[in-house]
Amino acid sequence: MVITSAEDVTANLVIEALNERRVLVARVDPADIGSDLLFNAHMGGREKQWSGRLRTPSRDIALEQIRAVYYRRPSPWRFKDLEPHARDFAIAEARHGLSGLLANLPNCRYVNHPVSITRSDFKPAQLQVAAGVGFKVPVTLVSNDLEAIRKFVVEHEPAVYKSFRGAPATSEGHVAAIWTQRAAPEDLDESVSMTAHLFQQEVDKVADARVTVIGSQVFASRITTPDGALDWRAGDWDKLIHEPIDVPETVKDPLHAYLDHFGLVFGCFDFVLEAGDERNSAAWTFIECNPNGQWGWLPGSEAMAGAFAEAILRGWWP
Structure with missing residues (x-):
């Protein structure tokens, strides 16, 4: 089903x-x-x-x-x-x-399993587990305290703001998005106390990596934008540059440990890549893992679909 x-x-x-x-x-x-x-x-x-x-x-x-x-x-x-x-x-x-x-x-x-998806869908859980399995994670603050947020933004300049879930769909069904954006102290006021916010120290990246893990198989693409956008999702997806990238074993092993922790068979991981040797895990910083992410738009989607079929059939289909 x-x-x-x-x-x-x-x-x-x-x-x-x-x-x-x-x-x-x-x-x-x-x-x-x-x-x-x-x-x-x-x-x-x-x-x-x-x-x-x-x-x-x-x-x-x-x-x-x-x-x-x-x-x-x-x-x-x-x-x-x-x-x-x-x-x-x-x-x-x-x-x-x-x-x-x-x-x-x-x-x-x-x-x-939907319970595993729900359990692993919270950013605080994702970041804590990612750090625990050995990934490098950005310095992060989750808060609604104006004083604490201003202090963080000043001490970790440049800092970025990210929404936890994005904007909900409108009553007409239109879907909006809130992209990652830089945060400055002058942009902040008492309205931040109304709800929870996520701020991180910006990672000086040269590219992004989307790593799709399906069962035992790992598929990875290096993603760059022509204008070096802070958030590659915000621009024209047709202009994104996708290149195959090898995932270091020191990154690959924690991928499976992360999924095992949450009882997941599949996950779409997002990393930012810093300047340096991308064969070394030091260049890879964990951003998030979508336990129900999109992958059909990526190069190699046909092979991913086959991997999905094998993962679904494993253990019961001859």
Whole structure:
């Protein structure tokens, strides 16, 4: 089962790779709950595990026959015709009932399990674990204290601000982004006390590296921008320069240790590369790991899709 939205292009690559291996695949978006997604599950008495069926317009699935789940990016819950209080109730019930069921299918391999994704999605946890497994991490402050933030920005100039999650989608469904930006003391005022913020000492980089780990396989690209932008995501992606890069063993080993810590099979790691020998881990600084990141736009995406298929099938498919 591939749990994702209908528009997920990255998941399409994995589904194609699974089809090539003659695997029966069902694509399910929990947000379709209603007439387009009906399910029943039962247990108790002699039954010690969930069994039942899930039906969509194109699939009729026995829950106990699902042996692997590729959890990608399901759509946000809808329930648009309900008034706000009823909608909140319906969302909570669907999340605990349907999503709770799909996260606890018996004898099932998850890539990645939604609980592991949630646990590893917090930047404070990411940075602490990254440092613990041996990665170099930027000097970082998480705070809403104006005095502490100003002191940090002055002492660690140049400093940058990063959002934890980015801007939420608008009511019309438009997605906004908050890119990494430099922070100066004069930019700060008491409004910072309203919520949490992340500040880091800027790393003097020559390039970025996106390292995608899928099971035991590691894929890496060196990314540069023509204008040397602070955040490569902010510009024209068609102008990005991608080059293959070898990941040093002293970086590669901690990659797997990091994923093991969170119970992840897959992760997209972002590093910044400093001037010097990129075969040495001293040139690599950990920025973050997205446990459900995009990779379909990278060179070698076909090979990555194959690696995903193998990771999903590992241990149960002949």
